[in-house]
Amino acid sequence: MPFNFTVSPDFAPDHMSGWFYFNTWLQRNLGTDIHLELFDSFDAQRDAIKAGQVDLIYANPYDASMLVRELGFKAVARPAGKKDEAVIVVPANSQAEAVEDLEAGVRLATTDDPDVHTIGMIMLEPADLDASNISQKDYDTYILVAKALLRGEADVGFFLKQGFDELSDLIKKQMRVLVSSQISVVHHALLVGPQMQDCMAELKALVTQMHKDEKGIGVLESMGIKEFESMSTEQTEFMIDLIDTLTI
Incomplete structure (x- = not known):
């Protein structure tokens, strides 16, 4: 059985093929069968995880807590220089110049990306806004959040900063960032489950050196990642503790 x-479903659509290239690269270098399955939503992915159908995952920081502390996953590596920050965005013609200018009843467009939504809600607190006094609509992707803002269906939107930066210049010019988080230590991570942990040492050696391999460099570029760096247990626990603190 492979x-x-x-x-994590929050990667940019342009990088979808990159993850298939990465999976092929892993199989060749590990000498084992690995099946890549991508999910359309976080809920569908979590159902598969809880059903024991995932052995290796590039996980968002919010889900890392469940994976590590409840299901026995271990961190292998993290993308160097890629931090998970959230941004609050409004249409370019919005009257709001700062978060404090937003008022009760504001229409929020967001996704089910849990860490981004959590951080976004924290950044709304200076305006005395919370779930009780805003109108929220969830969208499947950041592109759809952007469309909601541009069509006048929402007043404000939450984005993963990287997701916003990867939108086309044409779309970004029609929006404006009000505020960006600066947490710095929250990031995605490559985690390996109990059934695959016999391969962990070899897997870590491979992915943290792939930026030195000609084919590996091309694969990384297709994923939008410069290189992977090793992630220790201490670094993993620190990030999980921070996420848990934010979600209390």
């Missing part, structure tokens, strides 16, 4: 690999 191992099962999946990727």
